[in-house]
Amino acid sequence: MKVTDRQKGLEVLDVEDRARFEQLVLPHLDAAFNLAAWLLSSRSDAEDVTQEAMLRAYRFFPGFYGGDVRAWLLQIVRNTSYTWLEKNRRMKLMDEFNEELHTQSFTTPESIAISGNDRERLKRALETLPHRFREILVLREIEGCSYKEIAAITSIPIGTVMSSLSRARRQLQSALAKDAAGEATDEL
Protein backbone atom coordinates (compact mmCIF):
# COMPACT_ATOMS: atom_id res chain seq x y z
CA MET A 1 0.00 0.00 0.00
CA LYS A 2 1.64 3.17 -1.11
CA VAL A 3 0.12 6.40 -0.13
CA THR A 4 1.71 9.76 -0.14
CA ASP A 5 -0.44 11.43 2.38
CA ARG A 6 -1.78 8.78 4.66
CA GLN A 7 -2.37 11.19 7.52
CA LYS A 8 -5.07 13.06 5.76
CA GLY A 9 -7.17 10.15 4.59
CA LEU A 10 -7.91 12.02 1.40
CA GLU A 11 -5.87 10.12 -1.12
CA VAL A 12 -7.32 8.25 -4.00
CA LEU A 13 -6.44 4.61 -3.69
CA ASP A 14 -4.20 2.99 -6.24
CA VAL A 15 -5.22 -0.03 -8.26
CA GLU A 16 -3.86 -2.52 -5.76
CA ASP A 17 -5.60 -0.86 -2.85
CA ARG A 18 -8.84 -0.86 -4.69
CA ALA A 19 -8.50 -4.54 -5.37
CA ARG A 20 -7.76 -5.14 -1.68
CA PHE A 21 -10.76 -3.05 -0.72
CA GLU A 22 -12.98 -5.12 -2.97
CA GLN A 23 -11.53 -8.30 -1.59
CA LEU A 24 -11.55 -7.41 2.11
CA VAL A 25 -14.28 -4.87 2.70
CA LEU A 26 -17.01 -5.38 0.10
CA PRO A 27 -17.76 -8.94 1.27
CA HIS A 28 -19.04 -7.35 4.49
CA LEU A 29 -21.63 -5.30 2.66
CA ASP A 30 -24.47 -7.43 4.03
CA ALA A 31 -23.23 -6.96 7.59
CA ALA A 32 -23.01 -3.22 6.98
CA PHE A 33 -26.49 -3.04 5.53
CA ASN A 34 -27.99 -5.24 8.21
CA LEU A 35 -26.69 -3.00 11.00
CA ALA A 36 -27.80 0.17 9.24
CA ALA A 37 -31.25 -1.27 8.49
CA TRP A 38 -31.78 -2.15 12.15
CA LEU A 39 -30.47 1.14 13.49
CA LEU A 40 -32.52 3.21 11.07
CA SER A 41 -35.59 0.92 10.97
CA SER A 42 -35.79 1.46 7.24
CA ARG A 43 -34.29 -0.39 4.32
CA SER A 44 -34.31 2.56 1.98
CA ASP A 45 -32.57 4.85 4.48
CA ALA A 46 -30.16 2.03 5.17
CA GLU A 47 -29.24 1.91 1.49
CA ASP A 48 -28.20 5.55 1.50
CA VAL A 49 -26.37 5.32 4.77
CA THR A 50 -24.56 2.12 3.81
CA GLN A 51 -23.49 3.66 0.55
CA GLU A 52 -22.15 6.70 2.37
CA ALA A 53 -20.41 4.55 4.97
CA MET A 54 -18.80 2.38 2.29
CA LEU A 55 -17.45 5.46 0.55
CA ARG A 56 -16.04 6.69 3.82
CA ALA A 57 -14.49 3.30 4.43
CA TYR A 58 -13.01 3.48 0.96
CA ARG A 59 -11.42 6.82 1.70
CA PHE A 60 -10.17 5.71 5.10
CA PHE A 61 -8.93 2.39 3.80
CA PRO A 62 -5.27 3.45 3.48
CA GLY A 63 -5.39 4.19 7.22
CA PHE A 64 -6.61 0.67 8.02
CA TYR A 65 -3.65 -1.37 9.15
CA GLY A 66 -5.20 -4.79 9.27
CA GLY A 67 -7.15 -6.54 12.01
CA ASP A 68 -10.84 -7.19 12.11
CA VAL A 69 -12.22 -5.72 8.88
CA ARG A 70 -15.84 -6.36 9.74
CA ALA A 71 -15.55 -4.60 13.10
CA TRP A 72 -13.73 -1.69 11.46
CA LEU A 73 -16.42 -1.35 8.80
CA LEU A 74 -19.30 -1.72 11.25
CA GLN A 75 -17.80 1.00 13.41
CA ILE A 76 -17.96 3.34 10.43
CA VAL A 77 -21.49 2.21 9.58
CA ARG A 78 -22.61 2.77 13.14
CA ASN A 79 -21.15 6.27 13.27
CA THR A 80 -22.62 7.15 9.91
CA SER A 81 -26.03 5.84 11.01
CA TYR A 82 -26.08 7.84 14.23
CA THR A 83 -24.92 10.96 12.48
CA TRP A 84 -27.69 10.44 9.94
CA LEU A 85 -30.27 9.89 12.67
CA GLU A 86 -29.19 13.02 14.47
CA LYS A 87 -29.38 15.08 11.31
CA ASN A 88 -32.53 13.70 9.76
CA ARG A 89 -34.83 12.89 12.57
CA ARG A 90 -35.32 13.97 16.07
CA MET A 91 -34.58 10.63 17.57
CA LYS A 92 -37.17 9.47 19.98
CA LEU A 93 -34.60 7.99 22.24
CA MET A 94 -36.09 5.89 24.95
CA ASP A 95 -33.58 5.89 27.70
CA GLU A 96 -33.08 4.55 31.16
CA PHE A 97 -36.27 5.97 32.58
CA ASN A 98 -38.21 3.89 30.12
CA GLU A 99 -36.31 0.81 31.05
CA GLU A 100 -38.25 0.24 34.24
CA LEU A 101 -41.42 0.27 32.26
CA HIS A 102 -40.07 -2.42 30.00
CA THR A 103 -38.79 -4.71 32.70
CA GLN A 104 -41.78 -4.67 35.00
CA SER A 105 -43.45 -7.81 33.80
CA PHE A 106 -41.73 -11.03 34.62
CA THR A 107 -41.28 -13.46 31.80
CA THR A 108 -41.09 -17.19 31.69
CA PRO A 109 -39.90 -19.29 28.79
CA GLU A 110 -43.50 -20.31 28.16
CA SER A 111 -44.81 -16.78 27.91
CA ILE A 112 -42.37 -16.01 25.17
CA ALA A 113 -42.57 -19.25 23.29
CA ILE A 114 -42.74 -18.12 19.74
CA SER A 115 -43.81 -19.91 16.65
CA GLY A 116 -41.65 -19.88 13.55
CA ASN A 117 -43.63 -17.28 11.64
CA ASP A 118 -43.28 -14.60 14.26
CA ARG A 119 -40.74 -12.55 12.44
CA GLU A 120 -42.93 -9.47 12.61
CA ARG A 121 -43.46 -9.79 16.31
CA LEU A 122 -39.72 -10.09 16.96
CA LYS A 123 -38.98 -7.22 14.65
CA ARG A 124 -41.54 -5.03 16.40
CA ALA A 125 -40.13 -5.95 19.79
CA LEU A 126 -36.55 -5.20 18.74
CA GLU A 127 -37.61 -1.88 17.32
CA THR A 128 -39.14 -0.77 20.59
CA LEU A 129 -35.72 -1.02 22.25
CA PRO A 130 -33.51 2.05 22.62
CA HIS A 131 -30.82 2.18 19.94
CA ARG A 132 -27.94 1.22 22.19
CA PHE A 133 -29.72 -1.95 23.31
CA ARG A 134 -31.03 -2.75 19.87
CA GLU A 135 -27.61 -2.44 18.30
CA ILE A 136 -25.98 -4.69 20.84
CA LEU A 137 -28.61 -7.41 20.28
CA VAL A 138 -28.38 -7.10 16.53
CA LEU A 139 -24.60 -7.39 16.69
CA ARG A 140 -24.68 -10.35 19.06
CA GLU A 141 -27.70 -12.35 17.97
CA ILE A 142 -28.11 -11.49 14.30
CA GLU A 143 -24.59 -10.62 13.22
CA GLY A 144 -22.95 -13.11 15.61
CA CYS A 145 -20.23 -10.78 16.89
CA SER A 146 -18.09 -11.63 19.90
CA TYR A 147 -18.02 -9.34 22.94
CA LYS A 148 -14.63 -8.11 21.84
CA GLU A 149 -15.94 -7.19 18.41
CA ILE A 150 -18.98 -5.48 19.89
CA ALA A 151 -16.68 -3.49 22.18
CA ALA A 152 -14.62 -2.42 19.18
CA ILE A 153 -17.63 -1.50 17.05
CA THR A 154 -19.46 0.48 19.71
CA SER A 155 -16.35 1.90 21.44
CA ILE A 156 -17.53 0.73 24.83
CA PRO A 157 -15.54 -1.39 27.31
CA ILE A 158 -16.17 -5.15 27.35
CA GLY A 159 -17.61 -4.94 30.88
CA THR A 160 -20.20 -2.50 29.65
CA VAL A 161 -20.94 -4.75 26.66
CA MET A 162 -21.75 -7.57 29.11
CA SER A 163 -24.01 -5.53 31.33
CA SER A 164 -25.76 -3.81 28.43
CA LEU A 165 -26.36 -7.13 26.75
CA SER A 166 -28.05 -8.57 29.81
CA ARG A 167 -30.24 -5.49 30.13
CA ALA A 168 -31.00 -5.52 26.42
CA ARG A 169 -32.08 -9.15 26.57
CA ARG A 170 -34.30 -8.52 29.54
CA GLN A 171 -35.94 -5.62 27.71
CA LEU A 172 -36.49 -7.75 24.65
CA GLN A 173 -38.10 -10.48 26.73
CA SER A 174 -40.42 -7.96 28.33
CA ALA A 175 -41.26 -6.38 25.00
CA LEU A 176 -42.12 -9.79 23.59
CA ALA A 177 -44.22 -10.69 26.59
CA LYS A 178 -46.04 -7.40 26.39
CA ASP A 179 -46.63 -7.88 22.71
CA ALA A 180 -47.98 -11.38 23.35
CA ALA A 181 -50.22 -10.08 26.11
CA GLY A 182 -51.48 -7.34 23.78
CA GLU A 183 -52.36 -9.86 21.11
CA ALA A 184 -54.10 -12.12 23.57
CA THR A 185 -56.27 -9.19 24.62
CA ASP A 186 -57.04 -8.38 21.02
CA GLU A 187 -58.25 -11.88 20.40
CA LEU A 188 -60.74 -11.82 23.26
Place this chain on the structure above:
Amino acid sequence: MSCDFTDSALHGYFDGELNVVHAAEFQHHLSHCSDCIDELAALSSVRGSLRHARLYEPAPASLARRIRADIYSASPKISPSLHQAWRGLVAALGLLLVALVLWRVMPGARKEEDYQAELAAEIVDAHLRSLLPGQATNVNSSDPQTVRAQLESKVQFAVPVRDLTKNGFVLQGGRVDIVQGRTVAALVYRGGDQLFNVFIWRTSESDSSPRVGSRQGYQWIDWRQDKLELCAVSDADPADLGRLHRLLIL
Protein backbone atom coordinates in the same frame (compact mmCIF):
# COMPACT_ATOMS: atom_id res chain seq x y z
CA MET B 1 -31.48 -13.09 40.18
CA SER B 2 -31.40 -14.33 43.71
CA CYS B 3 -28.09 -16.19 43.46
CA ASP B 4 -24.52 -15.02 43.99
CA PHE B 5 -23.58 -14.93 40.37
CA THR B 6 -24.02 -11.74 38.44
CA ASP B 7 -26.08 -11.30 35.33
CA SER B 8 -22.87 -10.74 33.42
CA ALA B 9 -21.59 -14.17 34.44
CA LEU B 10 -24.82 -15.78 33.29
CA HIS B 11 -24.79 -13.99 29.96
CA GLY B 12 -21.07 -14.55 29.54
CA TYR B 13 -21.66 -18.24 30.08
CA PHE B 14 -24.58 -18.26 27.69
CA ASP B 15 -22.46 -16.56 25.02
CA GLY B 16 -19.44 -18.78 25.58
CA GLU B 17 -17.41 -15.76 26.61
CA LEU B 18 -16.25 -16.90 30.04
CA ASN B 19 -12.75 -18.24 30.42
CA VAL B 20 -12.31 -21.91 31.27
CA VAL B 21 -12.08 -21.36 35.01
CA HIS B 22 -15.13 -19.14 35.26
CA ALA B 23 -17.12 -21.34 32.95
CA ALA B 24 -16.37 -24.36 35.15
CA GLU B 25 -17.36 -22.41 38.26
CA PHE B 26 -20.58 -21.36 36.69
CA GLN B 27 -21.33 -24.85 35.48
CA HIS B 28 -20.89 -26.13 39.00
CA HIS B 29 -23.20 -23.39 40.24
CA LEU B 30 -25.83 -24.49 37.74
CA SER B 31 -26.06 -27.89 39.35
CA HIS B 32 -27.83 -26.34 42.31
CA CYS B 33 -29.38 -23.09 41.10
CA SER B 34 -32.73 -23.49 39.42
CA ASP B 35 -33.08 -19.73 38.90
CA CYS B 36 -30.07 -19.68 36.65
CA ILE B 37 -31.23 -22.76 34.81
CA ASP B 38 -34.61 -21.15 34.12
CA GLU B 39 -32.91 -17.97 33.04
CA LEU B 40 -30.66 -19.88 30.62
CA ALA B 41 -33.68 -21.67 29.20
CA ALA B 42 -35.41 -18.34 28.65
CA LEU B 43 -32.32 -16.94 26.97
CA SER B 44 -31.96 -19.83 24.60
CA SER B 45 -35.65 -19.76 23.80
CA VAL B 46 -35.35 -16.14 22.69
CA ARG B 47 -32.16 -16.86 20.81
CA GLY B 48 -33.82 -19.77 19.05
CA SER B 49 -36.68 -17.53 17.96
CA LEU B 50 -34.31 -14.84 16.75
CA ARG B 51 -32.34 -17.35 14.71
CA HIS B 52 -35.49 -18.92 13.38
CA ALA B 53 -37.05 -15.68 12.30
CA ARG B 54 -34.45 -14.83 9.67
CA LEU B 55 -34.04 -11.30 10.85
CA TYR B 56 -30.88 -10.70 8.87
CA GLU B 57 -31.38 -7.89 6.39
CA PRO B 58 -29.16 -8.62 3.40
CA ALA B 59 -28.16 -5.76 1.14
CA PRO B 60 -30.05 -5.49 -2.14
CA ALA B 61 -27.94 -6.41 -5.16
CA SER B 62 -28.37 -2.95 -6.60
CA LEU B 63 -26.53 -1.49 -3.62
CA ALA B 64 -23.37 -3.44 -4.35
CA ARG B 65 -23.53 -2.15 -7.91
CA ARG B 66 -23.96 1.43 -6.77
CA ILE B 67 -21.01 1.16 -4.43
CA ARG B 68 -18.78 -0.40 -7.08
CA ALA B 69 -19.73 2.39 -9.43
CA ASP B 70 -18.83 4.96 -6.75
CA ILE B 71 -15.49 3.36 -6.16
CA TYR B 72 -14.65 3.10 -9.81
CA SER B 73 -15.60 6.66 -10.50
CA ALA B 74 -12.70 7.71 -8.30
CA SER B 75 -9.85 7.55 -10.77
CA PRO B 76 -7.06 5.29 -9.58
CA LYS B 77 -3.42 6.16 -9.42
CA ILE B 78 -1.34 4.13 -11.79
CA SER B 79 0.59 1.56 -9.85
CA PRO B 80 4.25 1.05 -10.81
CA SER B 81 3.73 -2.51 -12.04
CA LEU B 82 0.96 -1.49 -14.34
CA HIS B 83 3.01 1.43 -15.51
CA GLN B 84 5.82 -0.95 -16.45
CA ALA B 85 3.51 -3.20 -18.36
CA TRP B 86 2.63 -0.33 -20.55
CA ARG B 87 6.17 0.30 -21.60
CA GLY B 88 6.87 -0.46 -25.21
CA LEU B 89 3.97 -0.50 -27.57
CA VAL B 90 1.69 1.89 -25.82
CA ALA B 91 4.35 3.97 -24.13
CA ALA B 92 3.10 7.16 -25.60
CA LEU B 93 -0.49 6.42 -24.79
CA GLY B 94 0.52 5.31 -21.30
CA LEU B 95 2.36 8.53 -20.66
CA LEU B 96 -0.57 10.51 -21.86
CA LEU B 97 -2.85 8.59 -19.53
CA VAL B 98 -0.48 8.97 -16.62
CA ALA B 99 -0.40 12.68 -17.27
CA LEU B 100 -4.17 12.77 -17.44
CA VAL B 101 -4.65 10.73 -14.31
CA LEU B 102 -2.04 12.68 -12.37
CA TRP B 103 -3.75 15.84 -13.44
CA ARG B 104 -7.04 14.56 -12.12
CA VAL B 105 -5.55 13.11 -8.99
CA MET B 106 -3.33 16.08 -8.26
CA PRO B 107 -5.89 17.18 -5.72
CA GLY B 108 -4.77 13.89 -4.09
CA ALA B 109 -2.05 16.13 -2.75
CA ARG B 110 -5.00 18.25 -1.85
CA LYS B 111 -4.60 21.53 -0.17
CA GLU B 112 -4.72 22.30 3.46
CA GLU B 113 -8.13 23.97 3.13
CA ASP B 114 -9.67 20.79 1.80
CA TYR B 115 -8.20 18.87 4.66
CA GLN B 116 -9.64 21.39 7.09
CA ALA B 117 -13.06 21.25 5.44
CA GLU B 118 -13.23 17.46 5.64
CA LEU B 119 -11.88 17.44 9.14
CA ALA B 120 -14.42 20.04 10.22
CA ALA B 121 -17.24 17.95 8.77
CA GLU B 122 -16.07 14.85 10.61
CA ILE B 123 -15.43 16.66 13.85
CA VAL B 124 -18.84 18.30 13.84
CA ASP B 125 -20.44 14.93 13.07
CA ALA B 126 -18.60 13.38 15.99
CA HIS B 127 -19.65 16.27 18.21
CA LEU B 128 -23.29 15.80 17.16
CA ARG B 129 -23.12 12.10 17.89
CA SER B 130 -21.78 12.85 21.34
CA LEU B 131 -24.83 14.99 22.06
CA LEU B 132 -27.11 11.96 21.77
CA PRO B 133 -28.22 10.69 25.15
CA GLY B 134 -25.64 8.43 26.71
CA GLN B 135 -23.08 8.89 23.95
CA ALA B 136 -20.90 11.68 25.34
CA THR B 137 -18.62 9.69 27.61
CA ASN B 138 -17.56 6.11 28.18
CA VAL B 139 -15.23 7.15 30.95
CA ASN B 140 -17.37 9.08 33.37
CA SER B 141 -15.10 10.88 35.75
CA SER B 142 -14.13 14.41 36.59
CA ASP B 143 -10.75 13.19 37.73
CA PRO B 144 -8.12 13.91 35.07
CA GLN B 145 -5.93 11.00 36.18
CA THR B 146 -8.74 8.45 35.84
CA VAL B 147 -9.85 9.76 32.46
CA ARG B 148 -6.28 9.86 31.27
CA ALA B 149 -5.42 6.34 32.39
CA GLN B 150 -8.54 4.82 30.85
CA LEU B 151 -8.18 6.61 27.54
CA GLU B 152 -4.49 5.83 27.26
CA SER B 153 -5.19 2.15 27.61
CA LYS B 154 -7.11 2.42 24.34
CA VAL B 155 -5.41 4.99 22.18
CA GLN B 156 -1.72 4.24 22.68
CA PHE B 157 -0.54 7.80 23.09
CA ALA B 158 -0.22 10.19 26.00
CA VAL B 159 -3.49 12.07 26.39
CA PRO B 160 -3.13 15.45 28.07
CA VAL B 161 -6.11 15.76 30.40
CA ARG B 162 -6.39 18.91 32.46
CA ASP B 163 -8.48 19.96 35.38
CA LEU B 164 -9.95 23.28 34.29
CA THR B 165 -12.71 23.48 36.89
CA LYS B 166 -11.29 26.73 38.30
CA ASN B 167 -11.51 28.21 34.84
CA GLY B 168 -15.13 27.29 34.36
CA PHE B 169 -14.69 24.12 32.30
CA VAL B 170 -15.72 21.06 34.25
CA LEU B 171 -14.37 17.76 33.02
CA GLN B 172 -17.24 15.32 32.35
CA GLY B 173 -15.18 12.41 31.16
CA GLY B 174 -13.88 11.06 27.92
CA ARG B 175 -14.42 8.48 25.26
CA VAL B 176 -12.71 6.91 22.32
CA ASP B 177 -14.13 7.97 18.98
CA ILE B 178 -13.39 7.57 15.30
CA VAL B 179 -12.62 10.59 13.18
CA GLN B 180 -11.53 10.14 9.57
CA GLY B 181 -11.04 6.46 10.27
CA ARG B 182 -8.58 7.15 13.08
CA THR B 183 -9.01 6.27 16.68
CA VAL B 184 -9.04 9.50 18.64
CA ALA B 185 -9.40 10.41 22.27
CA ALA B 186 -12.25 12.78 23.05
CA LEU B 187 -12.42 14.80 26.24
CA VAL B 188 -15.71 16.28 27.27
CA TYR B 189 -15.86 19.50 29.26
CA ARG B 190 -18.92 21.38 30.35
CA GLY B 191 -18.76 25.15 30.42
CA GLY B 192 -22.01 26.78 31.45
CA ASP B 193 -24.77 25.08 29.45
CA GLN B 194 -22.51 23.94 26.68
CA LEU B 195 -20.64 20.73 26.06
CA PHE B 196 -17.17 21.02 24.58
CA ASN B 197 -15.57 18.09 22.85
CA VAL B 198 -11.78 18.12 22.56
CA PHE B 199 -10.59 15.54 20.04
CA ILE B 200 -6.96 14.49 20.25
CA TRP B 201 -4.95 12.25 17.97
CA ARG B 202 -1.38 11.61 17.05
CA THR B 203 0.19 13.39 14.11
CA SER B 204 3.61 13.30 12.52
CA GLU B 205 3.37 16.92 11.47
CA SER B 206 4.98 19.89 13.12
CA ASP B 207 3.26 22.28 15.51
CA SER B 208 0.84 24.73 14.00
CA SER B 209 -0.99 27.81 15.08
CA PRO B 210 -4.72 27.44 15.60
CA ARG B 211 -7.15 27.54 12.71
CA VAL B 212 -10.78 28.23 13.41
CA GLY B 213 -13.97 27.75 11.52
CA SER B 214 -17.61 26.99 11.88
CA ARG B 215 -19.95 24.49 10.33
CA GLN B 216 -23.67 23.97 10.82
CA GLY B 217 -23.50 26.52 13.60
CA TYR B 218 -20.77 24.70 15.49
CA GLN B 219 -17.44 26.38 16.07
CA TRP B 220 -14.19 24.50 15.91
CA ILE B 221 -10.58 25.30 16.58
CA ASP B 222 -7.78 23.03 15.49
CA TRP B 223 -4.07 23.08 16.24
CA ARG B 224 -1.06 20.83 16.54
CA GLN B 225 1.33 20.67 19.42
CA ASP B 226 3.93 18.13 20.52
CA LYS B 227 3.05 15.63 17.79
CA LEU B 228 -0.61 15.75 18.71
CA GLU B 229 -3.42 17.35 16.80
CA LEU B 230 -6.20 18.81 18.92
CA CYS B 231 -9.56 20.01 17.74
CA ALA B 232 -12.07 21.55 20.13
CA VAL B 233 -15.68 21.96 19.04
CA SER B 234 -18.83 23.37 20.57
CA ASP B 235 -21.81 25.49 19.73
CA ALA B 236 -20.77 27.93 22.44
CA ASP B 237 -19.63 31.49 21.90
CA PRO B 238 -16.39 31.42 19.87
CA ALA B 239 -14.76 33.44 22.65
CA ASP B 240 -15.33 30.55 25.08
CA LEU B 241 -13.79 28.14 22.64
CA GLY B 242 -10.81 30.47 22.31
CA ARG B 243 -10.53 30.56 26.09
CA LEU B 244 -10.57 26.75 26.25
CA HIS B 245 -7.88 26.65 23.59
CA ARG B 246 -5.65 29.04 25.56
CA LEU B 247 -6.10 26.93 28.69
CA LEU B 248 -5.18 23.76 26.84
CA ILE B 249 -1.97 25.11 25.33
CA LEU B 250 -0.63 26.70 28.54
